[in-house]
Amino acid sequence: MKQNKYDEDSFFRKCSQMDRSVKGLAGAGEWKTLERMLPDFHGKRVLDLGCGFGWHCRYAAEHGATSVTGVDISEKMLARAASMEKTDIINYICMPMEDIDFPPSSFDIVISSLAFHYTRDFPRICREVSHCLGSGGAFVFSVEHPVFTAQGRQDWHYDGSGGIMHWPVDGYFAEGPRKAVFLGEEVTKYHRTLTTYLGALAANGFEIIAVEEPQPSGELLNTVPGMRDELRRPMMLIISARKK
Ligand SMILES: C[S@@+](CC[C@H](N)C(=O)[O-])C[C@H]1O[C@@H](n2cnc3c(N)ncnc32)[C@H](O)[C@@H]1O
Numbered sequence: 001m002k003q004n005k006y007d008e009d010s011f012f013r014k015c016s017q018m019d020r021s022v023k024g025l026a027g028a029g030e031w032k033t034l035e036r037m038l039p040d041f042h043g044k045r046v047l048d049l050g051c052g053f054g055w056h057c058r059y060a061a062e063h064g065a066t067s068v069t070g071v072d073i074s075e076k077m078l079a080r081a082a083s084m085e086k087t088d089i090i091n092y093i094c095m096p097m098e099d100i101d102f103p104p105s106s107f108d109i110v111i112s113s114l115a116f117h118y119t120r121d122f123p124r125i126c127r128e129v130s131h132c133l134g135s136g137g138a139f140v141f142s143v144e145h146p147v148f149t150a151q152g153r154q155d156w157h158y159d160g161s162g163g164i165m166h167w168p169v170d171g172y173f174a175e176g177p178r179k180a181v182f183l184g185e186e187v188t189k190y191h192r193t194l195t196t197y198l199g200a201l202a203a204n205g206f207e208i209i210a211v212e213e214p215q216p217s218g219e220l221l222n223t224v225p226g227m228r229d230e231l232r233r234p235m236m237l238i239i240s241a242r243k244k
Pocket of ligand 1: 002003006049050051052053054055071072073074077095096097098112113114115118119
């Protein structure tokens, strides 16, 4: 049974209140980095895995995609996504991304934002993505960084007076589930090494185009309390790859 945390009432409510849910892409700290890494969508068939409220689907549609398919396990996330739709070229499918089985070369671009750390088997996802992408197709995704997921609890180590000492990285090579606390609730996330991310891409016929570890913008650093601590360790990893 796959975790479907975003369909739980309280988690969905808290997720809906996050900046990135209310403001969309503009509210996502990594968006400017991710946007730079996205390919040209004109005339392209796009698949978004773990599409949530569909912000990236709408972006692709607004930037010339001819069709966009958003896949997500959560009915609630997709219902909200559909309620914001102004175009009929976006099609949402409620299913676990692990079960996708699209015909060969169904898509030109596959994107995914912050969803793959919820799946146990990234190499399998890579295989399916490679199968449904046409030759030369783009695969661009963000995940929580292995440095961020390794220890599991996803919190700093504090000194006796509550000051941040350091970010714990432990059990790095022990891949698998971690009980993280996110939005005040226990959530299962899957830790895997950088080697696994890059190796799975290479093993499934992808070449790496770019790798980024986004940092907060100057504006965020100057306006959001505590944001400077985000410069102490990476939180996200973004990879752009192309099917050979
Ligand atoms: C952090 S949200 C990101 C949503 C969206 N991609 C964004 O960046 O705004 C993670 C999303 O992944 C979805 N998800 C988690 N596990 C999934 C799975 N196994 N298959 C499909 N979707 C999944 C969740 O329901 C949620 O909508």
